[in-house]
Amino acid sequence: xxxxxxxxxALMALEPSEQTITVMGWVRSFRNNxxxxxxxxxxxxxxxxxxxxxxxxxxxxxxxxxxxSLKVIGELVPSLGKGQKLELKATSLEVLGDSDAEKYPLQPxxxxxxxxxxxxxxxxxxNTFGSVFRLRHSLAFAVHQFFNEKGFIYLHTPIITSSDxxxxxxxxxxxxxxFDATPRNDNNSIxxxxxxxxxxxxxxxxxxxxxxxxxxxxxxxxxxxPTFRAENSNTARHLAEFWxxxxxxxxxxxxxxxxxxxxxxxxxxxxxxAHNMEDLEFLDARLAEEEKQKPQNERAExxxxxxxxxxxxxxxxxxxxxxxxxxxxxSPHYKKKKFKYDVSWGIxxxxxxxxxxxEKHFKKPVIVTGYPAAIKAFYMRLNDGCEPGxxxxxxxxxxxxxxxxxxxxxxxxxxxxxxEARMTAMHIPLEEMSWYLDTRRFGSVPHAGFGLGFERMVxxxxxxxxxxxxxxxxxxxxxxxx
RNA sequence: UCCUCCUUAGCUCAGUUGGUUAGAGCAUCUGACUGUUAAUCAGAGGGUCGUCUGUUCAAGUCAGACAGGGGGAGCCA
Numbered sequence: 001x002x003x004x005x006x007x008x009x010a011l012m013a014l015e016p017s018e019q020t021i022t023v024m025g026w027v028r029s030f031r032n033n034x035x036x037x038x039x040x041x042x043x044x045x046x047x048x049x050x051x052x053x054x055x056x057x058x059x060x061x062x063x064x065x066x067x068x069s070l071k072v073i074g075e076l077v078p079s080l081g082k083g084q085k086l087e088l089k090a091t092s093l094e095v096l097g098d099s100d101a102e103k104y105p106l107q108p109x110x111x112x113x114x115x116x117x118x119x120x121x122x123x124x125x126x127n128t129f130g131s132v133f134r135l136r137h138s139l140a141f142a143v144h145q146f147f148n149e150k151g152f153i154y155l156h157t158p159i160i161t162s163s164d165x166x167x168x169x170x171x172x173x174x175x176x177x178x179f180d181a182t183p184r185n186d187n188n189s190i191x192x193x194x195x196x197x198x199x200x201x202x203x204x205x206x207x208x209x210x211x212x213x214x215x216x217x218x219x220x221x222x223x224x225x226p227t228f229r230a231e232n233s234n235t236a237r238h239l240a241e242f243w244x245x246x247x248x249x250x251x252x253x254x255x256x257x258x259x260x261x262x263x264x265x266x267x268x269x270x271x272x273x274a275h276n277m278e279d280l281e282f283l284d285a286r287l288a289e290e291e292k293q294k295p296q297n298e299r300a301e302x303x304x305x306x307x308x309x310x311x312x313x314x315x316x317x318x319x320x321x322x323x324x325x326x327x328x329x330x331s332p333h334y335k336k337k338k339f340k341y342d343v344s345w346g347i348x349x350x351x352x353x354x355x356x357x358x359e360k361h362f363k364k365p366v367i368v369t370g371y372p373a374a375i376k377a378f379y380m381r382l383n384d385g386c387e388p389g390x391x392x393x394x395x396x397x398x399x400x401x402x403x404x405x406x407x408x409x410x411x412x413x414x415x416x417x418x419x420e421a422r423m424t425a426m427h428i429p430l431e432e433m434s435w436y437l438d439t440r441r442f443g444s445v446p447h448a449g450f451g452l453g454f455e456r457m458v459x460x461x462x463x464x465x466x467x468x469x470x471x472x473x474x475x476x477x478x479x480x481x482x
Numbered sequence: 483u484c485c486u487c488c489u490u491a492g493c494u495c496a497g498u499u500g501g502u503u504a505g506a507g508c509a510u511c512u513g514a515c516u517g518u519u520a521a522u523c524a525g526a527g528g529g530u531c532g533u534c535u536g537u538u539c540a541a542g543u544c545a546g547a548c549a550g551g552g553g554g555a556g557c558c559a
Contacts, residue, residue, distance in 0.1 A: 029521095031518045031519070032515085032516055032518045032519095034517070034518070035517075035518050035519075037519080046519095048518090050518095066509095080517055081517055081518065101510065101511090103492085103510095107509050107510095108509085108520060109494085109508060109509075110493090110520090112493085112494075114551065115493070117551090118551095169557075169559095206559090227559080229557090229558075229559085231557055232557090233483095233556085233558075235556090235557090235558095236554095238558070238559080242559070243559095350556085351554095351556090403559095404558090404559090405558070408559065453559030454559085455559080457559095478549095479550095
């Protein structure tokens with residue numbers, strides 16, 4: 001019975017007719033005891049339901065409040081009013097679920113994003129979050145479609161891991177040991193042999209190392225799943241629980257890796273523009289409104305859709321780390337001593353440096369390659385022919401305007417001796433990583449991969465400035481509601 | 483973790499050099515109106531001023547601690 005309803009998005013595309021249509025949704029507003037703005041989440045456009053005077057008794061009318069759910073049967077007719085083409089002339093109306101107007105927190109007015117974060121379970125019912133989460137869905141779907149079209153295998157890497165060698169960040173411990181009576185060894189250290197897995201385990205910070213195992217058999221794989229970092233990061237672009245996409249490709253070098261990452265990002269944006277233009281237009285207008293509140297010199301130079309078009313229509317700028325440092329050193333900004341942190345070859349670039357390159361110098365996404373080995377992870381491939389003391393690795397970061405690092409990747413070190421030497425130098429126990437080193441012992445091949453923070457991608461496409469507003473229920477330090 | 487700003491009605495905010503009964507708009511409720519579009523008009527209710535401790539005859543206002551939030555930084559995706 002229920003599935004006979006018509007979704008409002010589909011209904012909006014229909015021609016008015018005498019045919020009887022059933023809709024269901026939630027009341028956004030009820031004006032004049034006659035006009036209901038009904039929304040079912042399929043689109044931000046509300047359906048105007050018209051209740052003729054006398055159709056309903058007073059008791060039922062009083063139950064049509066903001067947030068209440070309704071089943072309405074009626075005829076789709078051309079609207080007499082000016083705000084919409086179509087409206088549903090109700091012939092019967094049933095309140096499925098009441099919503100106490102005195103207690104329902106959402107009102108037909110603007111709410112602050114901070115307030116909506118506190119009622120994250122209801123914020124999906126607002127236009128902004130409706131658009132954001134429909135886009136998030138589309139982007140997730142596009143991720144799978146992109147890799148599927150290319151013949152990549154979707155590999156599910158583990159959430160619970162005993163490997164703690166990625167060095168990507170602080171980890172969340174997973175244990176069933178009692179807090180008040182932890183079993184101890186003779187030297188008073190915790191005896192993890194008593195723990196559920198018989199060893200110390202954590203939530204994963206990255207599926208990359210396991211992903212490499214898959215690439216060594218399937219040629220090309222990708223992972224797309226939650227990752228966890230217990231860093232005490234309190235910023236608008238960090239979460240303790242976030243989703244990451246990590247493709248890993250055999251027979252790819254750093255150049256192939258960059259090409260794929262660029263093509264991937266452009267594909268996702270194109271997909272969103274092709275399938276969610278209405279939502280993008282809403283967010284574009286929302287952002288423009290927000291920009292107006294800011295002082296002139298802080299306003300973004302481009303609108304949301306304009307920015308997305310620019311990224312899709314232009315190649316990303318590609319420069320080496322060495323060139324990036326030179327650009328910074330030559331910049332008027334540097335000469336006027338406007339950087340807080342000094343610039344020299346070998347530094348790990350600060351946000352201000354990356355922002356300068358992306359937002360001031362190139363004004364589009366930038367791929368930086370060839371970072372100093374000293375500031376990068378053990379698995380990145382050492383470049384050949386480096387000046388001693390200036391060793392670099394085949395790493396690449398994609399920096400996006402407004403977001404910063406959106407992709408981090410590298411060609412992996414496939415040469416066993418070089419990898420072992422690097423791991424030893426970085427105090428990574430070889431025995432524990434034996435399974436990883438097996439890939440280099442048995443049929444090692446040049447391979448590469450990257451990680452893309454899904455929420456940062458959603459931020460980039462939606463223009464939402466706080467990452468907490470692009471994930472349904474944000475996990476951040478001191479905050480784990482719902 | 484550091485710097486900085488903020489916390490007053492359901493929401494968004496105002497609140498003067500510390501002073502007696504803390505205000506507005508929206509929302510809610512009551513009534514009017516009935517083709518509205520953030521409907522309109524009239525009226526009403528709604529407050530432990532984040533928490534604690536101090537200073538003072540007197541604290542929303544000053545000081546300290548704590549908690550929560552925003553922005554920035556670090557760490558990173």
